[in-house]
Amino acid sequence: MHSAMLPRKSANRTNWNLAKATPMNLFRHFEALVLAAIDHLKNDGVLPAETPVEKVTVEPPRDPTHGDIATNAAMVLAKPAKKPPREIASLIAAQLKKAHDIKTVEIAGPGFINMVLADSFWPQVIHAIHREGDDFGRPQIGQGQPVNVEYVSANPTGPMHVGHCRGAVFGDALANLLEFAGYEVTREYYINDAGAQVDVLARSAYLRYREAMGQEIGEIPSGLYPGDYLKPVGEALKAKYGDVLLDMTEQEWLPRVRDFAIDAMMTTIKGDLAALNIRHDVFFSERSLTAGGVDQVAQTIDELRAKHLIYEGRLPPPKGKRPDDWEDRKQTLFRAEEFGDDSDRALIKSDGSYTYFAADMAYHRDKIRRGFKEMIDVWGADHGGYIKRMKAAVAALSGRKANLDVKICQLVNLLRDGEPVKMSKRAGSFVTLRDVVDEVGADATRFMMLFRKNDAPLDFDLVKVVEQSRDNPVFYVQYAHARAHSVFRKVRDDHPELADIEQDFSDADLSRLNDAAELGLIKSLAAYPRLMESAAKSHEPHRIAFYLHDLASTFHGLWNRGIDLPHLRFNQPEDKELTKARLALVAATAKVLASGLKVLGVTAVRELR
RNA sequence: GGUCCCGUAGCUCAGCUGGAUAGAGCAGCGGACUUCUAAUCCGCAGGUCGCAGGUUCGAAUCCUGCCGGGAUCGCCA
Numbered sequence: 001m002h003s004a005m006l007p008r009k010s011a012n013r014t015n016w017n018l019a020k021a022t023p024m025n026l027f028r029h030f031e032a033l034v035l036a037a038i039d040h041l042k043n044d045g046v047l048p049a050e051t052p053v054e055k056v057t058v059e060p061p062r063d064p065t066h067g068d069i070a071t072n073a074a075m076v077l078a079k080p081a082k083k084p085p086r087e088i089a090s091l092i093a094a095q096l097k098k099a100h101d102i103k104t105v106e107i108a109g110p111g112f113i114n115m116v117l118a119d120s121f122w123p124q125v126i127h128a129i130h131r132e133g134d135d136f137g138r139p140q141i142g143q144g145q146p147v148n149v150e151y152v153s154a155n156p157t158g159p160m161h162v163g164h165c166r167g168a169v170f171g172d173a174l175a176n177l178l179e180f181a182g183y184e185v186t187r188e189y190y191i192n193d194a195g196a197q198v199d200v201l202a203r204s205a206y207l208r209y210r211e212a213m214g215q216e217i218g219e220i221p222s223g224l225y226p227g228d229y230l231k232p233v234g235e236a237l238k239a240k241y242g243d244v245l246l247d248m249t250e251q252e253w254l255p256r257v258r259d260f261a262i263d264a265m266m267t268t269i270k271g272d273l274a275a276l277n278i279r280h281d282v283f284f285s286e287r288s289l290t291a292g293g294v295d296q297v298a299q300t301i302d303e304l305r306a307k308h309l310i311y312e313g314r315l316p317p318p319k320g321k322r323p324d325d326w327e328d329r330k331q332t333l334f335r336a337e338e339f340g341d342d343s344d345r346a347l348i349k350s351d352g353s354y355t356y357f358a359a360d361m362a363y364h365r366d367k368i369r370r371g372f373k374e375m376i377d378v379w380g381a382d383h384g385g386y387i388k389r390m391k392a393a394v395a396a397l398s399g400r401k402a403n404l405d406v407k408i409c410q411l412v413n414l415l416r417d418g419e420p421v422k423m424s425k426r427a428g429s430f431v432t433l434r435d436v437v438d439e440v441g442a443d444a445t446r447f448m449m450l451f452r453k454n455d456a457p458l459d460f461d462l463v464k465v466v467e468q469s470r471d472n473p474v475f476y477v478q479y480a481h482a483r484a485h486s487v488f489r490k491v492r493d494d495h496p497e498l499a500d501i502e503q504d505f506s507d508a509d510l511s512r513l514n515d516a517a518e519l520g521l522i523k524s525l526a527a528y529p530r531l532m533e534s535a536a537k538s539h540e541p542h543r544i545a546f547y548l549h550d551l552a553s554t555f556h557g558l559w560n561r562g563i564d565l566p567h568l569r570f571n572q573p574e575d576k577e578l579t580k581a582r583l584a585l586v587a588a589t590a591k592v593l594a595s596g597l598k599v600l601g602v603t604a605v606r607e608l609r
Numbered sequence: 610g611g612u613c614c615c616g617u618a619g620c621u622c623a624g625c626u627g628g629a630u631a632g633a634g635c636a637g638c639g640g641a642c643u644u645c646u647a648a649u650c651c652g653c654a655g656g657u658c659g660c661a662g663g664u665u666c667g668a669a670u671c672c673u674g675c676c677g678g679g680a681u682c683g684c685c686a
Contacts, residue, residue, distance in 0.1 A: 057628085061629075062625090062632085063630075072628065075667080076666095085666070110629080155686065157686095192686055194686095318682055319610040325684090327683090331684085343682090348684085385680075388612080411680090473634085489646095527625090531625075534625050535625095546623060563646085563650075570646080571646075
């Protein structure tokens, strides 16, 4: 465990055939039509041949009364063409009217071109969902590129608490998302096993060892970890060493106890992560950077020195309040300012050991040397001030070739029915991640942790998150999926041959789906590929959670219409073809819900309770 | 004092990296529903997007400066 392992080669990962029909991203399709229309105008000399089209967007308008697809092309092109936007709009519109997937083209406002798609277009979305299966909505942006996602990286000094939980879930969902988007993802955990904290851990564990040996230890001295979780470690030390450690000097026992305790803590942490269905490909030990006669930190500093990015100098004291033990001294500094940081950064402490930053640089150098050009680090909010220097380090070490994105997860406020849960580190009464998962389950924990933007604080209510009500988004989304399956269970009585949700719907007559609410649901489903692409590009898995909530709401709404209007119910005992068409829609909804939930790492249950 | 994040309806928050009249859910008000397929449903009201400038056809979104809240600030990790 204390040595770096190579990233696992993903032998049985599906190889996506990129040459096959592109997934059903209808906005791409219509973007192509708009660009073709612009090309046409260029050929006619209406637009200069070199007119840039990067700013042209083809998107669903926010307001559905503006149609299904809108483009700003005319307004963007007005300046280079030296023509009023509405004039250009009418020329582009004339071209678009020729496309048979488009029902109407209208020019609105300052020059928007709004399109309503042909009724015959929408059923293709449903067919695409069934045809493409797990590939539906897959963004084609990864193209097999390697990306390294580092998350959790909790210190191996105790069990994980709720604060770690959010970053863990976020990182895991982000890794899932990037994998879904076609990246070759390596999930990584950096073990901070080299600093003073692990020596404290060792002394704390040694105390528990003496306790296990029958000695009176009294109060745990301040400065050591008081938690009961070290008692089993003391017992285990006794089992392994007997009384041998008692006669050793601290210098002798400390390395043994330290390694033993770190192993024990990592075992605990891995168990905690497993309870949340989180796994890592690589556990990278900080200690390994300077072990085995090779000092990779020194190598890193030498490498930067050769690039003239290291110097001996003094730093100005921080403005505002000055630390008590401030001492002006000459030290080894990295020219982080050249790469956008606010200050140059120290690499060697006054006692001669490396700073945490120096080791972290060496770690990221190792990632770069392993071939990663894209790296993502997921950190807690208290590390925000560290971002610039780490990005500077990656820029310097890679010759500005590699990119690091740092995602910050804000604090979690743990509540119980609206009341804050008291947590005191001193009293050792902090709530562990395991406590939370044991109480509410991994699915609820994961979904709630993702139901908020990562850089906004999050309220996590242990009571509300398990409520079976509309107010609980976890339940609401899972219920939608379960309800879709329930429809198939119920339809068995009237149409047993239609009761399989996995059946082939390719011959369903989807032109029967002409209620506005049905069409609304299809449009929600059609938005999925675009949503996933934006979530993957922005590294924001929370967008998926919000989308799923929205989709669930649309689906429940359609279901509810059947209460008052029996002719809108999915199951029509007297009309098998209509039932089949509606079941195709229900099954497609279930598939998209399941697809999104899978990326979030939440189980798509088929039945509640 | 420097840096970063946040500021959107009474509350909790979205807002698709610059689009049109800024959206949900709670809470509030007004109705419907009494078992229909499974954990109610529909409607109404609610806003100077912290403030002030700037960039442009167009800004909640980008830039600058303030105001307010949080995090952090050579050797902790």
